[in-house]
Amino acid sequence: MTQSDSQIDKLKLEQVGKEVTIPSGVRVVKQGDPPVHFYVVVSGKLKVYRETDDGIRTDLTELGPGDYFGEVALVTGKPRTASVEALEESELLEITKEEFDSVLDQNPKLARQIIYSLSQWLVDGDQRLEKETVHQVKMRQISWFDYLLIGGLSIVLALVFNLYNDNSIPLVYSAGPVPGVETISLQEAVQLYRQDQAVFVDARKSNFYEQAHIKGAMNLPVVFFDLQYPMFEFMLQQQQVPKELPLVVYGGNISRRFDKELAKLLEEKSDRKIMILDDADYRAWKQAFPLEEHPGKEVSAMPLGISGYIEWIPVGIFLLILIPPVRRSPYLSAACRLILGIIFVDFALSKIMRPAVFANNVVDYMMMPSWAVNLWALVLPWGELVAGLFLILGIRTRASASVIGAMNIIFIVGLVKVIMQGLPITCGCVGEAGEPVTWWKVLKNTGMLVMALQVFFYDRLFVLDRGGFIWRERKI
Amino acid sequence: MTKRILIWTLLLGLVWGGLLVAGCGESREPYAGTYRSMEPYAGEGHVELELKDNGEADWKLPESGKTIKFKWRVENDRLWFYTKDGGIIHAIPSDGGQKLNADLTGQWHPSCPKDKCIIFERVPGKGPP
Numbered sequence: 001m002t003q004s005d006s007q008i009d010k011l012k013l014e015q016v017g018k019e020v021t022i023p024s025g026v027r028v029v030k031q032g033d034p035p036v037h038f039y040v041v042v043s044g045k046l047k048v049y050r051e052t053d054d055g056i057r058t059d060l061t062e063l064g065p066g067d068y069f070g071e072v073a074l075v076t077g078k079p080r081t082a083s084v085e086a087l088e089e090s091e092l093l094e095i096t097k098e099e100f101d102s103v104l105d106q107n108p109k110l111a112r113q114i115i116y117s118l119s120q121w122l123v124d125g126d127q128r129l130e131k132e133t134v135h136q137v138k139m140r141q142i143s144w145f146d147y148l149l150i151g152g153l154s155i156v157l158a159l160v161f162n163l164y165n166d167n168s169i170p171l172v173y174s175a176g177p178v179p180g181v182e183t184i185s186l187q188e189a190v191q192l193y194r195q196d197q198a199v200f201v202d203a204r205k206s207n208f209y210e211q212a213h214i215k216g217a218m219n220l221p222v223v224f225f226d227l228q229y230p231m232f233e234f235m236l237q238q239q240q241v242p243k244e245l246p247l248v249v250y251g252g253n254i255s256r257r258f259d260k261e262l263a264k265l266l267e268e269k270s271d272r273k274i275m276i277l278d279d280a281d282y283r284a285w286k287q288a289f290p291l292e293e294h295p296g297k298e299v300s301a302m303p304l305g306i307s308g309y310i311e312w313i314p315v316g317i318f319l320l321i322l323i324p325p326v327r328r329s330p331y332l333s334a335a336c337r338l339i340l341g342i343i344f345v346d347f348a349l350s351k352i353m354r355p356a357v358f359a360n361n362v363v364d365y366m367m368m369p370s371w372a373v374n375l376w377a378l379v380l381p382w383g384e385l386v387a388g389l390f391l392i393l394g395i396r397t398r399a400s401a402s403v404i405g406a407m408n409i410i411f412i413v414g415l416v417k418v419i420m421q422g423l424p425i426t427c428g429c430v431g432e433a434g435e436p437v438t439w440w441k442v443l444k445n446t447g448m449l450v451m452a453l454q455v456f457f458y459d460r461l462f463v464l465d466r467g468g469f470i471w472r473e474r475k476i
Numbered sequence: 477m478t479k480r481i482l483i484w485t486l487l488l489g490l491v492w493g494g495l496l497v498a499g500c501g502e503s504r505e506p507y508a509g510t511y512r513s514m515e516p517y518a519g520e521g522h523v524e525l526e527l528k529d530n531g532e533a534d535w536k537l538p539e540s541g542k543t544i545k546f547k548w549r550v551e552n553d554r555l556w557f558y559t560k561d562g563g564i565i566h567a568i569p570s571d572g573g574q575k576l577n578a579d580l581t582g583q584w585h586p587s588c589p590k591d592k593c594i595i596f597e598r599v600p601g602k603g604p605p
Binding site: 157166167169205206207221222223224225226227228230231234261299300302303305354356357358359360385389393395426432433434464 | 483486487490491517521535537540542544546547552556558559560561562563564565566580581582583584585586592
């Protein structure tokens with residue numbers, strides 16, 4: 001496609017064509033147009049590029065004085081294979097197809113040069129294709145190492161941060177037998193209740209207690225034990241509860257964190273005998289005791305500020321994926337990555353500083369055994385942070401998207417369970433007081449899941465690893 | 477190699493910056509000081525609340541001589557008290573910061589629920605006016 005000035009002279013092209021002036025920014029040749037002219041650059045600078053249907057532009061080369069273009073389409077008779085645009089005001093020699101054919105017939109040197117140029121062009125094309133194929137294959141690669149990197153980094157950061165955090169928590173919460181606390185069966189507890197021979201203490205948070213509790217039971221949320229225990233003792237004294245009456249602690253869910261912890265704390269502080277329901281049927285108290293119930297009380301929604309608004313953006317994905325070219329667009333992937341990244345970094349930062357608060361939120365979902373609660377509360381926010389940052393920066397994006405997608409599936413299952421069971425809890429997703437669990441929240445998370453899938457399948461732009469950072473207009 | 481170092485430096489910088497932002501709240505200074513409960517725990521059985529500027533706080537029960545330590549911060553003109561077990565008490569300042577309405581439900585409410593609210597009043601001369 002290019003020639004030196006002296007060669008151009010030799011080609012005797014000055015005898016044909018007409019000189020045209022092309023202002024800067026004007027497209028001389030458009031990709032896909034039928035071939036009409038062959039051009040030789042007399043002065044100025046032009047850019048040759050290709051563009052796909054979905055707007056991805058690849059710069060091929062730049063042309064200067066002595067270079068020529070348009071020969072491929074004239075020789076093959078097929079539409080233009082690339083577009084050419086003037087980067088500055090340029091003088092061109094415009095030669096018609098007839099003149100071009102005539103010059104070729106009379107000038108074997110030019111014909112050979114054109115053949116050489118086309119051959120070179122094919123070789124260059126093969127090299128470009130190979131380079132691009134290697135790049136795309138690298139981009140699409142996904143390995144266990146990616147997951148190991150994200151998981152390992154999250155665990156290491158979580159453990160190190162917990163070591164130095166003022167609000168650190170034990171890695172594993174043990175809910176084994178509590179020394180000094182007597183374990184009783186549900187039947188024995190019911191018998192004590194009927195004979196009025198025990199005081200029943202609900203260890204759960206006040207919103208659970210208000211929703212349903214054993215009739216006459218007192219509430220001493222374990223999370224406020226230190227603050228509320230003196231008042232609790234004061235109330236027992238006011239009600240003139242005999243010292244010999246035992247306290248039966250209940251309110252454990254699958255994690256048994258609240259009831260066992262409260263029994264342990266009461267055993268340390270109280271002079272009374274402490275009892276707890278045994279492992280066999282500690283969750284069946286709702287069926288065995290008369291209840292005081294106040295269902296249907298709504299959880300207050302805390303204003304979340306910007307975080308609350310950002311969370312709505314993923315809902316828009318449902319409209320975008322209806323448009324096929326947009327659905328597969330790498331630009332949509334880049335936008336999804338940025339939005340998901342910001343949301344998950346925001347989610348993470350609101351939970352990282354105080355893992356004990358998040359651990360209590362995890363217990364509220366009643367899905368996780370005691371030993372796993374603290375580990376989950378420590379590692380999940382760091383997983384969100386690492387995967388979110390990887391998405392924003394374009395590092396291991398497919399693996400990060402699949403990790404975030406998996407998290408969203410877990411969140412959706414948890415949210416649906418909460419709604420179906422009518423648990424009076426906040427989401428605990430963003431902000432320490434969180435937001436109420438509603439079907440809207442499920443929709444937002446489903447939107448995030450769809451975004452993660454879109455990134456997993458179509459992401460290929462603005463990535464920072466696997467072959468360099470790719471901008472929209474990339475040089476090859 | 478240099479590019480990898482650049483990427484990881486950028487990544488760790490972002491984590492560090494994020495944590496710095498997450499760790500910082502609004503200034504505690506306007507609310508630091510000593511408060512005393514008026515309702516429902518007044519008189520001898522009152523609760524004394526000492527909020528220190530460094531984020532530490534003491535919940536004192538003078539009658540029994542017990543002191544419970546916790547942490548606090550300020551966000552959106554609300555005080556957040558954190559117990560060591562992960563409980564949160566939201567306190568809403570009123571009367572220009574002279575009173576605190578502490579919500580003992582552990583949940584966020586637009587205003588302090590009457591039956592679960594302890595009202596504290598600032599003790600003059602202890603902390604900023």
